[in-house]
Amino acid sequence: MSVLLLTHLACLRHDPGPGHPESPERLRALLRALDTEEFALLIRAEAPLATREQLGRVHPEAHISAMLDDRPGEGERFAVDADTILSEGSAEAALRAAGAAIAAVDAVCSGEIRHAFAATRPPGHHAEPVQAMGFCLFCNAAVAARHAQAVHGLKRIGIVDFDVHHGNGTQACFVDDPNVFYGSSHQWPLYPGTGAESETGVGNIVNVGLPPGADGAAFRAAWADRILPALDVFAPELIIISAGFDAHARDPLAQIRAREADFAWLTQELCLIADRRCAGRVVSLLEGGYDLDGLALSAAAHLRVMMQH
Numbered sequence: 001m002s003v004l005l006l007t008h009l010a011c012l013r014h015d016p017g018p019g020h021p022e023s024p025e026r027l028r029a030l031l032r033a034l035d036t037e038e039f040a041l042l043i044r045a046e047a048p049l050a051t052r053e054q055l056g057r058v059h060p061e062a063h064i065s066a067m068l069d070d071r072p073g074e075g076e077r078f079a080v081d082a083d084t085i086l087s088e089g090s091a092e093a094a095l096r097a098a099g100a101a102i103a104a105v106d107a108v109c110s111g112e113i114r115h116a117f118a119a120t121r122p123p124g125h126h127a128e129p130v131q132a133m134g135f136c137l138f139c140n141a142a143v144a145a146r147h148a149q150a151v152h153g154l155k156r157i158g159i160v161d162f163d164v165h166h167g168n169g170t171q172a173c174f175v176d177d178p179n180v181f182y183g184s185s186h187q188w189p190l191y192p193g194t195g196a197e198s199e200t201g202v203g204n205i206v207n208v209g210l211p212p213g214a215d216g217a218a219f220r221a222a223w224a225d226r227i228l229p230a231l232d233v234f235a236p237e238l239i240i241i242s243a244g245f246d247a248h249a250r251d252p253l254a255q256i257r258a259r260e261a262d263f264a265w266l267t268q269e270l271c272l273i274a275d276r277r278c279a280g281r282v283v284s285l286l287e288g289g290y291d292l293d294g295l296a297l298s299a300a301a302h303l304r305v306m307m308q309h
């Protein structure tokens with residue numbers, strides 16, 4: 001089955017500085033791994049720019065303006081916080097990342113494509129409506145979900161997040177919205193400190209914390225026992241994946257011991273629920289993943305399953 005791959009060279013020009021883990025090299029490594037005959041059947045497209053109207057469904061104008069209108073000059077950097085840095089190219093990269101998420105929704109809602117993957121950066125799941133943080137400027141998954149509702153008339157959106165960090169931004173966007181499900185596995189405790197299992201929103205949120213050192217079996221059990229059954233019962237009309245690969249055993253920012261095969265297994269399970277509930281519609285958005293080999297191999301495994309499914 002054809003899978004749409006959205007990316008843009010502008011996503012390489014968001015440069016948070018030397019030594020920063022969320023480096024342009026991450027995306028280069030990922031795209032190199034897809035530059036093989038096996039992935040020649042991917043349908044490749046350039047990520048468009050999100051519009052302010054599209055971002056405005058999630059973020060107030062003051063936040064959009066703070067990210068876009070006062071751009072650093074060449075060689076300059078502005079620090080939002082200790083981790084979250086704007087460079088000259090950050091505004092366009094962030095607009096392409098959100099734009100890719102929107103284009104992915106458009107593609108799967110057209111019925112011509114069932115699965116789409118946005119290979120973009122900066123990531124999004126830590127960005128709250130009025131606060132960029134954790135390397136994230138706009139909450140791409142939330143922008144995609146609101147676009148699906150506003151433009152394509154979908155009501156029930158399921159967002160799942162297997163990044164090793166809790167997606168505080170995505171949760172904040174939907175904490176009181178029964179029409180959006182948010183399910184996350186993450187190392188606990190860890191940055192950003194949210195994602196306690198007691199945080200259940202209006203019954204639409206499932207958080208599963210994993211202790212440092214948890215292995216692939218524990219990762220799979222969190223999904224098989226807790227999150228996937230809740231997602232299935234929710235009966236989403238679209239599944240959006242916050243695909244961070246920093247639960248990989250090689251990742252330097254966390255201590256979960258998952259492997260490529262675990263991400264492949266979870267991708268397959270999510271595609272099966274999508275088949276059953278929403279005509280296979282899956283939009284996957286790159287979040288974290290900071291070991292270059294772990295990231296590239298895991299993203300390739302994720303896409304391989306989507307292409308075969």
Ligand SMILES: [Zn+2]
Pocket residue numbers: 163164165244246287288289
């Ligand atoms: Zn992460």
